[in-house]
Amino acid sequence: MKITIENNEAKFLFRIADTSLILGQRLAELCSKGPFLEEDIALSNCSLDLFGRAEELYKIIASIEGNKFTPDDYVFRRNEREYYNIKLVEQPNEDFAWTMARQFMHDVWAKEVFTQLLSSKNQQLVGLSEKVLKEIEYSLIHSRDWLYRLGLGTEESNSRTQAAFDHLLKYVEEIFNFDELDKTYLTNVENIEKVWQDEINRVLSEINVERKEIQPLTMRDFRDGFHSEHIGHLLSIMQYLPRAYPEAKWS
Amino acid sequence: MVVIDIHKEHQEIWNYLSEVPDPEIPIINLVELGVIRNVEKQNESLIITITPTYTGCPAKKLFEDLIREKLIEKGFEDITINTVLSPAWNTDWLSEATKAKMMAEGISPPTDDNKVVICPKCKSENTKRLSQFGSTPCQSFHSCNDCLEPFNYFKCHR
Structure with a gap:
């Protein structure tokens, strides 16, 4: 059965759920490949938080939609154009500075989004938001700490951090092109951009990384399921097993 | 601070659940960890309400399996396990x-x-x-x- 989305709230929540999932998958790619053992564990822990967050959101989506789809159905049975994550989080790990810059940019966004969802009319969503805000705060400490260490570290770590922001900032503009759905389910969309810009600018100025005028990439909106080229590769790895062996079960 | 809302009438079931160790930190059990929030009995069926420690805790699914296993071992057959996220688990x-x-x-x-x-x-x-x-x-x-x-x-x- 093809997965369709009927309800506006579900459509909106897919954006947040898919963003959590795809970033979780990016971090999971680093499991056993972290720069050192403690960081490997840290990245895997953050990945688990993101997967858990996505899973709970998919459950809420299924209950809004009143269908029988499980989180696994949503994760493994949708194609690129049926994913609605922000393009920032599908960008590859490239190097550790990219990973941390991407994480920090995401965490600042996620914190404000879930803070606004505390006022949702959907009580399941309010309960989840209360819970995940604690986890986001912890992840934010981690990603922000790393940016200080990298930005204020050596010439090499600073230049890589600069390169990471120069690249990743190209993908940010679409996040703030809010549509009617965002405006319906979030309480103050303008504040999401304001909080985000202020915090990014504050941290960059403190870590000697320049916020350059970046020409955003002209790609169509993630809200319509448009992506950079990376999502297909990511999904093909993530979905391979359940698509090839639909009957496979953990035993 | 109220640690756990233990319903006296289901003390026996709470005791069984206290025999289920946390799979990752086996020295403490699921009742002590605070993940078991409620026990209800409707005729022969048992409804256990749990809350995860962290949304992404990999032991989440295992909690359910271990609880079910323990209660089956104690002779229960009709067991429902519900998960709630609110109030959020805390230490x-x-x-x-x-x-x-x-x-x-x-x-x-x-x-x-x-x-x-x-x-x-x-x-x-x-x-x-x-x-x-x-x-x-x-x-x-x-x-x-x-x-x-x-x-x-x-x-x-x-």
Whole structure:
């Protein structure tokens, strides 16, 4: 059965759920490949938080939609154009500075989004938001700490951090092109951009990384399921097993 | 702080659930960890309400399996396990007795807002954090500056 989305709230929540999932998958790619053992564990822990967050959101989506789809159905049975994550989080790990810059940019966004969802009319969503805000705060400490260490570290770590922001900032503009759905389910969309810009600018100025005028990439909106080229590769790895062996079960 | 809302009439079931160890920190059980929020009995069917420690805790599914396994072993057949996220799990639900048990087993228990982390071996407060993330989502990794013991600290989460 093809997965369709009927309800506006579900459509909106897919954006947040898919963003959590795809970033979780990016971090999971680093499991056993972290720069050192403690960081490997840290990245895997953050990945688990993101997967858990996505899973709970998919459950809420299924209950809004009143269908029988499980989180696994949503994760493994949708194609690129049926994913609605922000393009920032599908960008590859490239190097550790990219990973941390991407994480920090995401965490600042996620914190404000879930803070606004505390006022949702959907009580399941309010309960989840209360819970995940604690986890986001912890992840934010981690990603922000790393940016200080990298930005204020050596010439090499600073230049890589600069390169990471120069690249990743190209993908940010679409996040703030809010549509009617965002405006319906979030309480103050303008504040999401304001909080985000202020915090990014504050941290960059403190870590000697320049916020350059970046020409955003002209790609169509993630809200319509448009992506950079990376999502297909990511999904093909993530979905391979359940698509090839639909009957496979953990035993 | 109310640790756990134990319904006296289901004491027997709570006792069974106390026999289920946390799969990742087996020295404490699921009741002590605070993940079991409610036990209800409707005729022959049992409804257990649980809450995860962290949304991404990999032991989440295992909690359910272990609870089911234990209750089946005790002769129950009709078991429903519901998960709730609110109120969010927090370490204030751990009793002093549970914290003492952790300490005795070498896991430093949570303290107020992580201000003081005590070495479980020599009880020194002169310790340092090696990593914000430990071997499970609920722990961070530390070492003692006095006796050099490396240890896990169960993070204060509230």
